[in-house]
Amino acid sequence: MSLNETLTEQKSVLLAALEQDDTGTLDEALPELRAADIGEILEDIAEEEEGLVRFQALMERLPIERRANVLGYLPGELQLAWAAEIADDALLLVLEEMSSDERADLFNLLDEDRREGLLRRMARQEREELKRLASYEEGTAGAIMTSDYVAIPSGMTVSQALMRVRQTAPDAETVYQLYIVDTEGRLVGTLSLRQLMVARPGARVDDLMIKDVISVAVDEEQEEVARLVARYDLLAIPVIDAEARLVGIVTHDDAMDVAESEATEDIHKGMSIGALEDGVSRVPLWSLYRKRVFWLVLLVFANLFSGAGIAYFEDTIAAQVALVFFLPLLIGSGGNAGAQAATLTVRGMATGDVGVKDWGKLLGRELLVAGSLGLTMALAVAPIGIMRGGETVAMVVAFSMVVIVLFGSLLGMCLPFILNRIGWDPATASAPLVTTLIDASGVLIYFSIATALLAGG
C-alpha cells in the first residue's frame, strides 16, 4: 500500500470516529500517527467543504505537545485559521511547546493587537527571544534558525558538558552538535556529542573542540545556508551576529526543506511562474492565475516583434511561400536549443557548479556543442528542404538552422550571466523568455538569409 493510500485510509478512520463522536477510537488512533502524517491528513480535511470545523475538532483531540508539533507541518494559512478560534491562554500553552523557529513563524502571522496581547502575558526572557526571532527578514538565516541549541561555556570539562547535554536534551532541537561560547556569548568552537562521549571525562572542551567553525551570518540568504549544510554534510550550522555572538542554529532538516522549496521555485521560474505559497493542487486559483499571467502577457508583446519581422519580409514570403513551411521548425529548434543552454547555466549557477568567472570557459564549450547540434539538425532538415522547395530552399533552411541554433544557444547561455551582472536572479532567463527572444531573432535571421540567397539565385 502506498503512502497516499495509507493516509487516505487513516483519514477515513479519523473522520468516521469524529462523526460518531467516538472519542475512544480517536484517542487511540491519533497518537499512533506521526506528526507529519497528521498534518497532511488535517490539511486534506480542512480543504473539504465544511472541513474547517472538523479540522478544529481533531486539533482539539491532540495532546498539547502533539498539537504544537503538528502545527509546524501545516501551511501558514491553516495555522492562522486554527489560532483565530483559540483563546489566548490555550494559544500560549501551545506556543510554548513549539520549537522556537516555528513559534516565531506563527507569531509573525498574527495581527498586531493579538501579538501585543500575547507578548504581555509572557515571561520577560521568552518575550525578548520571540521578538528577536520574529524580527529577521524572511529568506535569511535568522528567519529559519532555532534558538534551541546546546551552548557549552568555554572552560567546561567533558563530564560537565555531558551533564549540560542531559539537562538540555528535552528542549534542544539537536544535542548532537555542541557549540562552545565565551563569556561574551561569542562562538569559539564546536564539538560533536560523539567526540564528547569518547573523550576523557576530565579533559577540557577547549582542548577538544574544532576552532575553525563553519558558520553563517544572521542575514545570510537561506539558499546559501542550505548549500553550506549540504556541502559540508553538517547536522546543523551555527548562526552568528555582527559581533560573532552565537544567536541560533539551522538544523539539517530545515536546510533540506529550504533546498527543496528553492528547487521547486527554480523549476517554476524556469517556466516564468512566480513563487507559489503552497503546492499546485492547493494554492488558490486566483493566485495561480496571477503567478502565470504576467510573463505570458509580456511575452505576447515580445512575440509581436516576430510578427513585425515577418511583415517586413512580406515580399520574400510572397515570392516563395514554401519558406513559411519551415518557419515553426526553425524558430522552434532555436528556442529548444537556447532553452536547454539557459537551463544548464541557471541550474549550474544555483548548485554552485558554475561561477561568474566560468563565463569564458562555458562560452567556448557552448560554441562547440551548439555548433555541432546546429550541424546535426541542419543535416536532418536538408532533405526535407530539397523535397519541399528545391536545392536553394534546402540551402537557406540548413544554413539558417545552424545560425539560429548557434545564436539561440549562445544567447541562452549568456543571458543568465548578464541578468546576474545587472543584479537580477539568473533564473529569470526562463525558457519562455529565451524562446521568445529567439523566436523574434530567428525570424529575422531566416528571412534575411532567404532574401540574400534567393536574390542571388
Place this chain on the structure above:
Amino acid sequence: MSLNETLTEQKSVLLAALEQDDTGTLDEALPELRAADIGEILEDIAEEEEGLVRFQALMERLPIERRANVLGYLPGELQLAWAAEIADDALLLVLEEMSSDERADLFNLLDEDRREGLLRRMARQEREELKRLASYEEGTAGAIMTSDYVAIPSGMTVSQALMRVRQTAPDAETVYQLYIVDTEGRLVGTLSLRQLMVARPGARVDDLMIKDVISVAVDEEQEEVARLVARYDLLAIPVIDAEARLVGIVTHDDAMDVAESEATEDIHKGMSIGALEDGVSRVPLWSLYRKRVFWLVLLVFANLFSGAGIAYFEDTIAAQVALVFFLPLLIGSGGNAGAQAATLTVRGMATGDVGVKDWGKLLGRELLVAGSLGLTMALAVAPIGIMRGGETVAMVVAFSMVVIVLFGSLLGMCLPFILNRIGWDPATASAPLVTTLIDASGVLIYFSIATALLAGG
C-alpha cells in the same frame, strides 16, 4: 571574500608549494582544509593541462584517512584515474578507511581483474560485505546505504548500549540513531542517542525504543528514500531486506545529495536534457552534445507537422498574408502556457504534492485558470489584430488565442499523467515536447478558425 575566491586562493598556495617542492607548506596547509574543499580544489587542478600529475602528487601528500575522505567528494572518473596509478597495497589501505558506501561505489568502477585481485587480499567478512554492498542496483536504497551503523542487540540495558555506542563511535557513520535488532538480525525498534542518554542506566532498550520504525526496502528507489527522510525529518533511515533484516542505513546527508541531484535531473529533463554525470562546466563536450541532440532532432521531425499544417492551408494564407504575422505569437503563447502547466504538474508529482488520484481535480482547476489566461491574452492581442488586419482578423486571432492557450494548457497538464500511466517518467513531458506538440496543434487550430471565419465573412 566568497567561497569561490577563498578556494581559488588556497589552490594557488597549494600549487605554488607543490611547484617548489615545499613539503613544509603543503603539510601545514592541507590539514587545515576541509575534505569537501580539498576535493573541489583537486578536481579543478585535475582539469587543467598536465593537471593529473599534480592531482596525484597532492593526493599523495594527504594522510591516508584524509585521502579516503577526499576521494568521496571526487567524481567517479577522477577516483578511477587516481586508483589506476596506485598499487593494490596502497589502494587497500585507503579503501579500508573509506565509508562502506563510498568504498562500494569506487569498487564498482574498477575493472573485473582488479576487483578480483583486491577481494582475494581482503579478510573474509570485509570481502562479503563489500561484495554485498557493490551488488545493489544503482538508484536504489541499497546502492546509497552504508553498513556502518550502530546495531544494539535486543535485551541490552541502557548502560550496555551506551558502552556499545562508545566502542562503535570511531567507525559508525552516525551514532545518533541506534537500531535494535533481534537474534535473527531483524530490525525491531529504534532509539535516539538523546533518549538513551537521559534514560535510567538499568532500563532495557526494548522498553524505551520506538517499535513502529520508518524503514525502506533495499530495492526502494533512492528518490523515495530521500522523500521519506525529508518528510519525517530523519537523521538516517534504516534499510531492510525481504526478511526484515537490517542491512544498512541511509544518512540525512546522503539523502540530501540524492534530493539535489534528483532536482537537477528534473530541471534538465524539463528541457529534454539527459542526465549528466557531472556538473555542466565539467562534463565532457561529447557527452553534453549527446544528452541534448536526441530530443532536438526528434523535435525537428515533430515540428514538420506544423509545416505540413501550414502547407495544407496555403490558400488561406495566400488570401490573407497578414495571418502569418500572428503565427509565432499564437503558437508561442500556447507553448508557453502549456509548458507552465506541464511544469507545475511534473514538479507537483515529484514532490508528492500531486497524486494520480488528483487528476480530475487538477483538470477542473486548469480549465478555469487556463480559460482566464487565454481571455486575458486574447484581450491583449485583439487591438493589434484590428490594427494589422481589421476586425475579422482580430476576431480570428483573439478566438484562436483562447482556444490554443486552453488546449495547450490542458495538454500540458494531462500529458504527465498519461505518461505516468503508460509507465514513463512524467518529467518526459518536458517543455520542448509540450511546446512542439502545441506548435503543430496551434497551426491547425489557428488556420482552421481562420478558414471558417474568413470564408463566412
